[in-house]
Amino acid sequence: MKVRVDRELVRLSRSGNDKKTGKQIYDFFLALAACNTIVPIVVDTPDPVEKLIDYQGESPDEQALVYAAAAYGFMLIERTSGHIVIDIHGDKQRFNVLGMHEFDSDRKRMSVILGCPDKTVKVFVKGADTTMFNVIDKSLNSDVVKATETHLHSYSSIGLRTLVIGMRELSSQEFEQWRSSYEAATSALMGRAGLLRRVAINLEKNLSILGASGIEDKLQRGVPEAIESLRTAGIKVWVLTGDKQETAISIGYSSKLLTSAMTRIVINNNSIESCRKSLEDALVTASVPRAGTSRDDASSIALIIDGTSLVYILDSELEEQLFELSSKCAVVLCCRVAPLQKAGIVMLIKKRTKDLTLAIGDGANDVSMIQKADVGIGISGQEGRQAVMASDFAMAQFRFLVPLLLVHGHWNYQRMGYMILYNFYRNAVFVLVLFWYALFTAFTLSTAINEWSSVLYSVIYTSVPTIVVGILDKDLGKTSLLKYPQLYGAGQRQESYNSLLFWLTMADTLWQSIVAFFIPLLAYWKSDIDGPSIGDLWTLAVVFLVNLHLAMDVTTWNWIIHASIWGSIVATIICVIIIDSIVILPGYWAIFNLAGDGMFWICLIVIVVASLIPRFVVKTLVQHYKPSDVQIAGEAEKFEGIMESRSAEIEMNQHHR
Ligand SMILES: Nc1ncnc2c1ncn2[C@@H]1O[C@H](COP(=O)(O)OP(=O)(O)OP(=O)(O)O)[C@@H](O)[C@H]1O
Numbered sequence: 277m278k279v280r281v282d283r284e285l286v287r288l289s290r291s292g293n294d295k296k297t298g299k300q301i302y303d304f305f306l307a308l309a310a311c312n313t314i315v316p317i318v319v320d321t322p323d324p325v326e327k328l329i330d331y332q333g334e335s336p337d338e339q340a341l342v343y344a345a346a347a348y349g350f351m352l353i354e355r356t357s358g359h360i361v362i363d364i365h366g367d368k369q370r371f372n373v374l375g376m377h378e379f380d381s382d383r384k385r386m387s388v389i390l391g392c393p394d395k396t397v398k399v400f401v402k403g404a405d406t407t408m409f410n411v412i413d414k415s416l417n418s419d420v421v422k423a424t425e426t427h428l429h430s431y432s433s434i435g436l437r438t439l440v441i442g443m444r445e446l447s448s449q450e451f452e453q454w455r456s457s458y459e460a461a462t463s464a465l466m467g468r469a470g471l472l473r474r475v476a477i478n479l480e481k482n483l484s485i486l487g488a489s490g491i492e493d494k495l496q497r498g499v500p501e502a503i504e505s506l507r508t509a510g511i512k513v514w515v516l517t518g519d520k521q522e523t524a525i526s527i528g529y530s531s532k533l534l535t536s537a538m539t540r541i542v543i544n545n546n547s548i549e550s551c552r553k554s555l556e557d558a559l560v561t562a563s564v565p566r567a568g569t570s571r572d573d574a575s576s577i578a579l580i581i582d583g584t585s586l587v588y589i590l591d592s593e594l595e596e597q598l599f600e601l602s603s604k605c606a607v608v609l610c611c612r613v614a615p616l617q618k619a620g621i622v623m624l625i626k627k628r629t630k631d632l633t634l635a636i637g638d639g640a641n642d643v644s645m646i647q648k649a650d651v652g653i654g655i656s657g658q659e660g661r662q663a664v665m666a667s668d669f670a671m672a673q674f675r676f677l678v679p680l681l682l683v684h685g686h687w688n689y690q691r692m693g694y695m696i697l698y699n700f701y702r703n704a705v706f707v708l709v710l711f712w713y714a715l716f717t718a719f720t721l722s723t724a725i726n727e728w729s730s731v732l733y734s735v736i737y738t739s740v741p742t743i744v745v746g747i748l749d750k751d752l753g754k755t756s757l758l759k760y761p762q763l764y765g766a767g768q769r770q771e772s773y774n775s776l777l778f779w780l781t782m783a784d785t786l787w788q789s790i791v792a793f794f795i796p797l798l799a800y801w802k803s804d805i806d807g808p809s810i811g812d813l814w815t816l817a818v819v820f821l822v823n824l825h826l827a828m829d830v831t832t833w834n835w836i837i838h839a840s841i842w843g844s845i846v847a848t849i850i851c852v853i854i855i856d857s858i859v860i861l862p863g864y865w866a867i868f869n870l871a872g873d874g875m876f877w878i879c880l881i882v883i884v885v886a887s888l889i890p891r892f893v894v895k896t897l898v899q900h901y902k903p904s905d906v907q908i909a910g911e912a913e914k915f916e917g918i919m920e921s922r923s924a925e926i927e928m929n930q931h932h933r
């Protein structure tokens with residue numbers, strides 16, 4: 277890897293640690309190389325003398341910092357639990373790692389205590405600017421502190437992730453004091469984390485500033501487009517990040533979440549009273565009616581709120597106001613939020629609405645929100661596997677969320693909705709025919725449809741098409757669904773399953789069962805037909821009916837669906853023939869006698885046609901006069917001749933190393 281270095285800085289860092297600036301720069305790079313949890317792994321190359329070092333760790337930021345230190349001549353080459361070896365301008369030096377206080381989201385910083393070759397003990401700390409400036413002694417190097425502050429501001433406003441680095445030399449007395457409390461804390465059986473945190477807070481104070489770093493957090497490919505699609509689909513997108521406000525806003529703009537036309541409401545306060553005041557003011561601003569349509573950016577509001585304010589708002593009486601405000605905003609951006617606050621925000625919505633929440637994140641700090649949300653998605657990437665392990669779905673890139681929701685989510689919703697209705701219908705129509713017969717024979721407990729057919733009805737006669745269509749049918753092609761994210765609204769409006777559709781289906785079921793039962797009954801009224809024969813007719817009629825009913829609703833035919841639907845009808849006929857060929861069963865040879873009679877065939881055709889007519893008429897009228905988005909898109913697909921799009925693939929990233 278090639279790193280572009282600043283020559284002047286290299287010169288200064290080489291100038292040795294005698295002069296003040298030289299010493300500071302020396303310590304700065306030493307901190308970058310040492311204050312982290314990166315493990316260097318030496319990789320052999322074809323050339324036996326040349327070795328490569330691969331820095332492995334869960335934090336990509338730390339990796340970047342260690343690489344930067346290496347580029348300036350401070351190369352971390354070995355790390356064990358007790359020591360590290362750093363190659364400083366070609367001179368291998370061994371530092372004892374006397375202790376390490378790991379990063380936690382309360383302190384938002386981490387520190388290492390190093391025993392240096394010159395027998396001094398130094399503590400190096402790096403962390404978020406907000407918490408670092410609380411522990412940095414501003415009277416030391418006040419000019420550096422000032423310069424760093426302005427640099428930090430300019431870094432974060434261009435979207436860089438910033439870290440501040442500080443250090444302190446420990447006197448032997450201080451060191452002993454720290455060591456005894458550190459040892460007591462690490463060996464404590466109860467509340468170890470809390471004790472360690474207290475020891476860390478005691479140690480990390482009166483630091484002198486060394487400098488700051490800015491790291492570009494590149495957006496993955498396709499993030500702005502993905503966010504735009506999701507928002508067009510009517511999904512509200514909120515961003516919850518641990519980053520600094522300026523960084524978060526800048527990333528908000530580059531990911532097209534925020535646009536300059538939006539009205540911005542910023543809430544960052546540090547008392548409950550000022551939070552209350554800001555929320556009230558914001559509610560007034562948000563309630564003023566604005567020009568433009570609701571989908572217009574100019575009319576929408578972006579709420580930007582930071583973690584400190586959320587401390588006072590979440591779990592207090594202000595929560596309700598925040599909810600009210602956020603439901604008026606098109607975009608909500610929360611910055612500097614702790615992991616548990618992320619979960620708290622998810623709960624804020626979940627508790628108060630019936631809306632479904634989906635959380636997507638890549639780091640360990642996203643785990644709690646991923647678990648709390650209705651749907652949790654982990655992005656597997658550079659930040660370790662915790663998010664993926666806690667998630668319902670894992671994906672490699674953010675943009676895959678779009679096909680997951682807009683394509684597979686849509687298909688799944690439409691199939692599920694249809695299949696629920698269809699399965700109610702499929703079972704009810706058969707049971708109702710049996711019921712009419714029981715009613716007609718005044719509950720004599722005699723049956724016309726033989727027991728085998730009653731059992732096989734849901735096992736063989738009608739089961740396979742239900743499963744196959746429930747898995748394979750696609751109401752629209754992938755291309756249309758991705759091109760028109762608005763089609764996702766069909767699910768939000770509950771178009772495939774709702775109580776009206778349910779009762780309409782039930783009425784249709786009633787009608788079909790009446791037709792299927794009474795037509796044979798009336799047709800054979802005067803004849804001397806026996807029970808099993810007319811029973812066979814009923815069985816076949818119902819099976820034809822439910823399979824043709826399904827065939828009428830399938831949108832994407834393929835050979836599996838063809839085979840399952842027509843195959844089921846053939847299988848039913850074969851089963852009925854076999855059952856009627858068994859001598860000991862009642863109704864022996866019934867189907868053969870029946871099929872020789874023209875009336876049987878007429879009955880079958882009349883039943884199927886009469887049963888399906890109301891459905892067909894209603895469906896056609898609705899399609900003609902009140903077509904849904906999905907129908908329109910479906911017709912557009914046919915006319916544009918993009919039927920092949922049903923198997924279209926989304927463009928994948930090139931794999932390169
Ligand atoms: N290993 C670390 N050492 C020192 N400081 C850290 C470390 N990791 C994070 N920080 C600081 O703590 C802040 C909060 O970190 P956190 O992991 O909660 O969120 P994040 O990674 O910044 O953002 P996101 O929520 O988008 O992943 C960071 O912005 C950074 O300033």
Ligand SMILES: [Mg+2]
Nearest residue numbers: 518639641659
């Ligand atoms: Mg992170």
